[in-house]
Structures are given as C-alpha cells and as structure tokens.
Amino acid sequence: MNEKAILELKDLDVSFRTNAGVIHAIRGVNLDLQKGETVAIVGESGSGKSVTMKAVTGLLDENATVNRGQIHYRLAENGKEEIVDLLKLPKKELRRRINGRHIAMVFQDPMTSLDPTMPVGKQIMESMLLYGGRSREEAKARALELMNLVGISDAEHRMKYYPHQFSGGMRQRVVIAIALSGDPDILICDEPTTALDVTIQAKILELIKDIQKRMGLSVIYITHDLGVVAKVADYVNVMYAGKIVEVGNVNEIFYDPRHPYTWGLLTAMPDMDTDDDRLYSIPGSPPNLLHEPKGDAFAPRNAFALAIDEKAEPPLFKISDTHYAATWLLHPDAPKIEMPPELQARLERERKEAAKYLA
C-alpha cells in the first residue's frame, strides 16, 4: 500500500443475486484515497458507484457477493497503525471498530436517512455513548458542538426535535453531524446534495469542504453531477458499467479528457455560454449488467467505437502519472481521434474564463 494512502481498493468485484439472475455490478475496481484528499466517483445511475462505497462501509445488501478484491484501510487505533482488509473483517468487528469511528457516510436523501422516531440529539449522541467512552454530559456537549459546527443554531433546544421538524437542508446538516460524531478519518458522501434545493446544495458543499479542512478528513464524493465534482474534488474517477474508465486529477479530467464517455459526460453538462440551443445527451442507456458485456461495455453508445471494442475489453492506458483511461483509442495503432469540436470549443472557453479569474 502506498505510504500516503489511507484507503485503497484493489480489483474489487461484486455481484448481486436477483430473481432475474446474477447482476455483475462491480467488475474490478481500483481506487486510492490519500490522506486529506477529496476523490470523486462520477457516473450514471447504475454504474456501480454507490455499490462500491457500500462495500467499503460494509453496507452491501444481503444478496451481494464479493467475488474478489481487497479494500485496504490504514487503521490508526490506540496510537498504532495497521493495514486491515475491510472485506475480511467480520461484520460485528467492522461495525465496532471501523464504522462511524473511522469511516462515516452521508446519504443521498436526508428525508429518509434519519430515524423518524428518535430525537436528532439522541441520534447524534448514540454512537458516541456506545464507543466514545464519554459520559452523557460530555456526549451532549459534543453533540451541541457538532450541531453548531454544521450550522444548526439554537442547538440546545433543537436537539430534542424529531427529524420531521427539520427542513431537508437542516436534516442533511444533522446527518453530517451524525457522520462526524465518531471523529472519522474518511467521510463518504453519497450524492449528498442531489435531493436538496439548488440554493441549499452549495451551502452543504461549502460546509463539507470547511469541515474537511478543519478536521483533516479524507472525502469520497459519489455523484453524477460534474458541477459538484469541479467544485470539490482533487481527483476524479469516471465509472461506467461497474468499471473505472478514466481517472485523473480534476484538471486532467475537465481540460484533457480522453475517454469518449467522459467526453459525453462533459458535453452533456448544461452550459450558459454555448451558442448551441440543443442539450446534448449520450445516446442509449447503460448496459444491463445481467448480461456480461462483451468487449468494451461503452462501445454500443460510442460514436468512435472501433472493431476491437467488440472483441476485447480495453486495459487502462497511462497518459500521465495521475491520468489513466480505458479506451482502445489510446492504443498506439488506433486512429488519432480528437474530442468532439463542440466540447473542444467549450473547454477552450472555460480555460479562458478561468485564466481571466486568475489574472
């Protein structure tokens, strides 16, 4: 394991048993997270991004099977450091040692992720009392502190509130407070702003960023919203059909994308300055993973598909030390393809825009 890495997924492969057959949802995913960094996983729904993170937190549904792979986590406990494979830990131990205290999660929909029958204060304090070795008073004090930290005013009074007495944005703040209650090192945010109003979205993102800085957290964002990614991420993993098809730092992905799927995603982002009055969308829909895709899973939707895409799955090609992409277009023998002109024009525009702000 890399020295600075705190979390490392190696060749993770997960499938689900369903009535209709076996769905091969994750097909060999590699991912690193360095301490203090923010990594985003981007993809359409069904690409397997949430499942990957559920595997990390031990929240996979009962019908899931991990076929192979490791999830190494650098566990710092009682002043000692050791590397554990989260997939090998028994569930009980995972809950007791890892969940909450080291890896915490913020869920997509704050309307459903709080227990409706328990006051929020109690929900924040619950794991502190169980594991933190704090007395009730201390836990309460800490909960108040956390509620203030996430921007809930009048915390003393509102601790006794039930979730339904809060608005969506406030609930998401509570969820974040709960996630922080165990002083984790890694915060996994599964589409934390999708269910919220646009005006609240930015505030919540700001909040997470702020907390990350203050507490030295490593953050993983799962999202389909490239706008969010651009705002928060250091590194970006683009996921498609259970695989990571392109990975790079945020500049590489946004200004020098190489995979046609990434091109599609970027082109599909609404843009205020474009002259084009048509909103682009990637044709077709993600493959049904009930049937193992043959060759490159993206080929049927790819305007630049090659004959080889139907025969073999492309390996990850290295572009720079941090930038990799899995497409045969990067093979030395492949025809040289430039990204679509619309996208090129747009990136050019954005680059200028950015330069203007920097100047």
Add this chain to the structure above:
Amino acid sequence: MDEVKLTTTSYVPEPGDFSFLSQQDMNVDRNFASMGYWKGVLIHFFRNKRAVTGLVIVLVITLLAIFGPLVSSYGYKEIVSAVNDAGKKVTAGSIPPQIPGLFGGRNVKPQFADRTFLFGTDTVGRDLWTRTWYGARVSLIIAFVTIIIDMIIGMSYGLISGYFGGMTDNIMQRIVEIANSVPRLVIVSVLAIFMPKGMGLVIVALLLTEWIGMSKIARAEMLKNKEKEYVLASRTLGARSFSIIFGQILPNTIGPIITQVMFSIPTAIFTEAFLSFVGVGIVLPQCSIGSLIEDGFNNITTLPYQILPPIIVLALLMLGFNFVGDGLREALAPKLEDM
C-alpha cells in the same frame, strides 16, 4: 505523447481491429425501449412462481365450477334414487366417496354399488361432486358480480372525491368515514330485517361494504396523479373534468385497483360462506360453498367426508386469489431485488 499500457490484456490486436464500426443504430435504446409498461408487469407476474400457482388454482377451480356440474350425470338438486327389488324407491343418501372397482362401495345399498360418487352424497341423496362445483359457481358469481360493481362504484367515488378536493372531498370523506364505522355484521343484520334471506341479501351486503376500500385506493391514486404534468397539460388544453378523470387518470390508476379487486374477491367469497353458514345466505336446495360447509358441519361426527370438498375449495380459492393479488402488487411496483 507516450502511452503505456497499465493493465495487461491477453488480447493481441489483429490488423483491422482499429477501424471504426458503423454506428447506425446507436440511438436505439435496446435496454429499455422495447418494453411497454404492461408488458413489463406481465413478465414480472409470470416470473413469480407463487403468482402463477395462484392463477392456475383460480383457473382450474373456475373451469371445474363451469364444467364440473355439466359432466356430472346428476343435477345439483336432484335426489339420486333407484328402485329396489321390492319395487320401492330408495334414495342414495349418505354414501361416502366411491368409484366402483377402485374404492368405497362398502355398506352401500346394492342399487348404488356400481355408481360413481366422487365426493359421495349428502344425507338426502344429492351428489356432492355436482353440488360442490355448483356451489363454487354460485360463490364465484356472487363474488365477481359484487366486486365488479363495487369496483365501479368505489373507483368513481374515490376518483371524484380526490379530483375535486376541497369541500366536495371533505363531505364525501365524512360519508366514507361513517360508512366505514358501521361493522359489516350490523349492515347484514339490518338488511336481514328488510330483505328475505338468500343470494340477494348476500350481494347487497357485499355491495354496501366493499366499495369503501376501493374508493380509498382510488382517491389515494388520484391525489398522487392529479398534480402530474400530463393532467396539468390536458387541463390547460381545456379538457373537461369528466374526461380527465375517466379518460386520463383512470388508466393510470387501474393497477392498484385491480390488485384490490384480487384481494376483495376472496373477502367476498369468505363473507358469502360465512353468511350462508350462519343461515342468512343461500337457501336450500340452492347451495354455495358456505351452505355446503354448514351441511357438512351438521353431519361431521357421522359423515366427516362431507365437509372436506367445500372446505378445500374455499381454502384453495382464498389462497389462489391472495397469491394472484400479491403477485400483481409486486409486479406493479417491483422492488430492486425482484428485478
């Protein structure tokens, strides 16, 4: 730009591999496009073993209820009789199930030894095979007729109440609340004052009670649908309320309502059976599942075989319709793990 392979692949590219594919059909979405909503529901339904079992049970019993009495050589109220050696007429009362040469036939009057009574006969000498299927027919007809009428009443009531909202809804819901607070038994007992006992009483009792459930579901569906874009669109286009309710929204709410129908039919059969058992339902020599069970119960200590066929048919019908209802509900709102 030097591009290096990171992960290895066992595939060695051949010449021609790096040519473009023609992508004419790229905009055709093969994953989802071809499947219509109802087709999806049907596929789900038929993939569900329990639902299919339920459907088969219901169909088999329905077919038997239609053709069972027809293939029998006896009428449902016919008292089977024969003439004995002394020239006197004897009836075939209380014969246990028998097929000559296969089973039964002991202690049976010699005149009937060579006859087939698959389910035996009752105390007066009527063939129970015929009566069981005839009774099932009566029960099924009562159930279907009342539930269909209830569906129409309840659905219209619920849809109208939900669509107009406000005061209309308020008044209509108070009425439902009151109607819902009168236990079914009380309705039956009051009806028993007004009406003669028999099939009519059972039907009216069911008509008065079962529409409430339907109307609740229809109203809930209406509330869910009426703010949707398609309703808004047709309202903007000036469609009249009637056509919006019944032309636009009804087709979109029919799924849950059909499911409710599947659950109401066994309730109706159950209620009929129980009213007939108690003695306010079907009157002799007519019969239904309920009256047959009552007959069987009256003779249970001496002729225990009599009660089995109607009880089994009743249980199977309940089971079948419940399975179909469950299957439909799941097919209409599939959860991810069932996909």
Add this chain to the structure above:
Amino acid sequence: MAKYIVKRVGLALITLLIIVFLLFVMVRIMPGNPFPSERMSAEQIANKRIEMGLDKPVLVQFRDYMVKLLQGDFGKGTSLYYGAPIKTVLSTCVQNSFRIGGLAILIGTAVGLLLGITAALNRGRFLDGFCTVFSIVGVCVPSYVFLIFLQYYFSYKIPYFPYFFDANRFLFSSILPALSLSLFTMSTVARFTRNEMVEVMDSDYVRLAESKGIYGPRLIRRHVLRNALIPIVTVLAPLIVDLLTGALVVEKIYGINGIGKLMVDAISGEGVDYNYVLALGILYSALYIGIMLAVDLLYGILDPRIRVAAKGDA
C-alpha cells in the same frame, strides 16, 4: 395534545350518534310490526303499537330511546328471550365473548409478533419461509374450519377437551375456540410484522445507524422494532373488534353464549328481533368506533410525527 384528544373524541361521538340514529330510523321505518302479529286483531295491534310507543313521530321515539339508552336500558326483545331485558342477556353474552376474544387476541398477537420478528431476522431462510406459509394458511382458512377440525379430533375422536363451551369450566373450554380464533390474528400480525421489519431494515435510516457503528440487538431494538411496531397498532384494531365482538360462526359451532351467537339468533330465527338487532348494532358500532379511537390516540402517543404535530396544534 389535550385539544387533539378532545377533537378526536368529539368526532368519534358524533359519528356514533349519527350511526345510532340511522340504525334506529331503519329499524323503525320497517314495514310490518316488530312483534309477532299474525294472530292479533287490528285493535290488539294498534294497542300494542301504542304500548310500545310506535305511534309517535320517529324523532320523538328516538329521543325516548336515547334517554333510556343513556341509563343503560336497551328495552326488551320482541321475540328473542321473550320478556327478559336485553341488558341482562347482553351482559352475559358480552362477558363470554370478551373473555374468549381477549384470550384469542393475547395468543394471536404474542405468537404473531414472535413469528414475524423471527422471520424478518432470518430473511430468506427456512424460518422465513415457514412463517410465510403459516400466515398464508392462517389467512386463507376460516377460523371456524380450524375449530371444526380441532373439535372433531380433540373433543370427539379423543375426548380431551369439552365438545361444547361450558361457562363453569371457563378456561378449559375456551382453549379450542380461542386457539382457532387466534390463528387469523396470528397470521395477519406475523405477516405484517415481518414485512414491516424487512422494510425498516432496508431503510436509509437503518443504513445510517449501521454506518455509525450500531449493530446487532441494539440496532434491532432501538431502530428497527420501534419503527416497525408502531404501524402494527393499526392492523390490530379491526382484528380486536372482530374478536371481541365474537366470531359468529365459532360461537355457533362451539355453543358459546356470546354476542356473535346472539346476533345470529336475532337475525336467523323465524322473525327478526328488531330490538336485539338495534341493541347489538349499537354495541358493535360503539366498540368499533371506540377501539379505532383508542388506536388513533395510541398512535399519536407512539409516533412522534403525530405527537409533535398535535402539540403544535394545541
């Protein structure tokens, strides 16, 4: 909260009053006479009608009836138990029905909850399948069928339990009917508990609780059971009413002198006994409305969403 309760109780009382009025009017506008009149002369009938107050306007009759009713006087039967006050007959029947029904509710709820919880915790395994099959059978086979079989085998073939109900050996002779009655409740509760728990166990908030390190019995107790059991109160209510008001057929089969059997006697005899129908109708409706009200209030206490809303209301 107090305002909420007052409002609920008030609504329930108004509903009950409307129902009693409707029942009364329906029974009174009946064609014919509410007493055996075949052998009476026209004059006798007229006298009898005056004696029973039937010559007065319906509203006046209703007022008189209500005044008596509030004193606990249901009048007398017109053909059934001729001459005995309905109140006396009713109190015996209510006692029998409530005791047996209560026993059935106890057995049904306890075993049903246990079964449902066990099934949900063993989702997809043998116990789950067993619970499903059990609850399907329990819902599909009428309780009286169970009783018929139990009676046939355990009172007739093996004469261990009494064949008929015997008020002097109350507990012993209630076992068979209570057991058969409890099966429907048991199955319904088991099925509902199981589904409700499974749903809660798949919910986001249980995921969140797990993701903060809660697991095992604590997770089930604090987060799953609490949320899963609240809605069970709602399915229990109609079941309780059904059981308390005596399952007609079971009472008929087992010779139990309960309200169910009384109702059957009142409507299935030669002539229908109007006053009993009215009295029982009022009793049934009152019980139904009362229990629904109790559930409503209980729900309000158990579920913070309603409780807090109600507090805001006041």
